[in-house]
Amino acid sequence: MDQHPSESGAGFAGLGLRPELLAALTNLGYEEPTPIQQEAIPPLVAGNDLVGQAATGTGKTAAFALPVLQRLTVGSRDTAPTSLVLVPTRELAEQVSQAVHRYGRDLGVRVLPVYGGQPIGRQLQALQRGVDVVVGTPGRVLDHIERATLRLSEVRTVVLDEADEMLDMGFAEDIEAILAETPEGRQTVLFSATMPPRIDSIARRHLREPVRITMGRKSLASDELPLVRQSAYIVARAHKPAALGRILDVEAPTAAIVFCRTREEVDQVTETLNGRGYRAEALHGGMSQDQRDRVMGRLRGGSTELLVATDVAARGLDVEQLTHVINFNVPTAPEAYVHRIGRVGRAGREGSAITLAEPREQRMLKAIERLTRQRITLEKLPTVTDLRARRMEVTRTALQASLEADDLERFRVVLDSLTDEFDVENIALAAVKLLHEAAGGDREEDEIPSPVAPPVSRTPQDRDKRQGGRPTRSSASVARLFFGIGRRAGLRPQDLVGAIAGESGLSAREIGAIQITDRFSLVEVPEPAADMVIAAMQRSTIRGRRPTVRRERVGR
Missing domain, CATH: 3.40.50.300 (P-loop containing nucleotide triphosphate hydrolases)
Incomplete structure (x- = not known):
């Protein structure tokens, strides 16, 4: 339906x-x-x-x-x-x-x-x-x-x-x-x-x-789809606000709509973006028509650059200068995704559609790809280094625009008063520093941790190659973990899978071969996630016990 x-x-x-x-x-x-x-x-x-x-x-x-x-x-x-x-x-x-x-x-x-x-x-x-x-x-x-x-x-x-x-x-x-x-x-x-x-x-x-x-089984004809750059970032829920700010810093949209699910989320995201220095406005069903009209007027007039809205509030909007549509969450239906991104792909205009997805929402991204028959590229979040480089580029662009404007003569008195004491190059560097700091270019940022790697894609042939009820993987990509609990404690494979998936956030599909002996068990997990799984399992219990968990020792 x-x-x-x-x-x-x-x-x-x-x-x-x-x-x-x-x-x-x-x-x-x-x-x-x-x-x-x-x-x-x-x-x-x-x-x-x-x-x-x-x-x-x-x-x-x-x-x-x-x-x-x-x-x-x-x-x-x-x-x-x-x-x-x-x-x-x-x-x-x-x-x-x-x-x-x-x-x-x-x-x-x-x-x-x-x-x-x-x-x-x-x-x-x-x-x-x-x-x-x-x-x-x-x-x-x-x-x-x-x-x-x-x-x-x-x-x-x-x-x-x-x-x-x-x-x-x-x-x-x-x-x-x-x-x-x-x-x-x-x-x-x-x-x-x-x-x-x-x-x-x-x-x-x-x-x-x-x-x-x-839900969501229909396909769309190619002429129904907007021609926009489509990308997604896999981000844990707690880090989404910081990730959104960082993406906006790097993308630098002329005008953008950030879609949220609820009014409460709209208000929270708007407050976060304004605190980061953006001119963001909320738009949702709890606002009067006069309020909505004023918000849209400011967006079209350029005094607002970001609109944070629910689907209901944004119905029928068409903003000529819109360059980006950003989904703070994966849309509730694949069709809703198409409606959203269509706002930046009209009449040959270039645009970008960006989605922030939690690790568990990757299935929904695949459903959208099946519906649209277009690829959504998974991107890596900009690092602190990327952010600093982008901000330095913004400072350079602002200085270049000021030099090309040719209205600098009235500031010569300041320059003349300093050249007797300081080198002209150092004066210029100090001016660049002041401009960079005034634009928030030196704002401190923490690295956003990467979520657990997405599940490994498997073909039907891969799914047939099973050992102990779990999919196998090449030894180059997996680590074998030792669990100090086995059959004598009544341990079953599903106990290990449930505990690891429940405590570490690792998908069940990422857990490889399981070997259970009387006194201990060996479990294959993706190498990049091994230390995270060990740390998570050391704080948890399995079958009422808290077993030793570590990497398998060579020669066991």
Whole structure:
């Protein structure tokens, strides 16, 4: 169902959500549903099972979280949860838990993330006090079930989020065991970026006549696409504001639109850019028409160089001098990406489309490439050295423009008063220094750390070459890590994959061959990520233990 958000203006209010949720969405700055939310929320609110094919970044967390909260009994103090969300990694468990808490704050929702690596005592205390929604990784949820500290007999809704990722991590048996502990009459929701046969098999066994939704499968004709330079930077969420500022410093756009998802994000990004010295203006649905008109007037008049906007607020805008469109997040639907970048590719004008993507959002970039049949080049973030060189070039260009203007005579009195004491060359250097500093050229910058390398692309033939249930790689590109835990502790391959992916952020697809013996295990990981994995695993537990983790010693 390749649709865009509703044009009716009803927004979230037209989806039958309770007033507390609508108020929370308004306060968070969400202006209207994304396509997956528009399609998924009504059948979920009605109690249907659902299978949704949608990539990360499409807004699917709200698509299942809002219906879960819709069914929440306000004021209930039962200790057993009524909803369970299973996710593949610790990071996603935290993200989903935070989102549910934000949406359901006015309802007093009690939500608990459970995952490996966190002290289990804290989770036990919260479960004893009572929770409404549990968001967890399969391994830790099953651990609580086996300890009899988590009862699922009252669960009314189960959500399997990123189902294909969980299966890739070896959690299929755990998921089956967990579902067996839930009531037969529950509502079951499954979201997955891809739909391999094994996902469809789970849906057939555990879902009852589910509504099926598939987002973003259409292709566009070449004449529908703008001719612009398309690039993306892979950046961790925490470093996005700094990365945006650095990219703008290097790109130096004449005029640009920075697209954000929510009003709140628009305001935050606008404040950050103004603090960096840019003339940035916010544009979102919370502004009156007069305010919007004044902002657009300043942009077209050149007194504003950056417009930070939501999709809704930017509809219909056409700015003649626009040179850049920047996606602060990967757009919620591939079609939205095409609409955005079309603003700089009209009538033969040159332009650039730049996207900041989190490591988990690379699937969405691939979906956009399939839709547009155009390549999005992955670029490396400018370093501090690159930034300094660019600022020095800006200073040189400003000086050249001043020299060509030929209106310098009135400053000769200053020069004459200094030449008796100082060399003319040193006077010129001091003037350049003052100009450079006044333009912020010596502003201190910290290097932005690179996220974990993206998953290695594999062909179908590569996927057939498996050892111990994991893909193999050439020894030149991998490091073998020693884990001081083995079969005697009940260790399974999925325990290692889940722990490494959950604690280090490494994708399950990047973890290579696994060898488990009675007392220890060996795991292949990409060489560039080896030290990061070791550091992360030294702070975590596996099967209730904290094993020694180090590089394999030669000769073992």
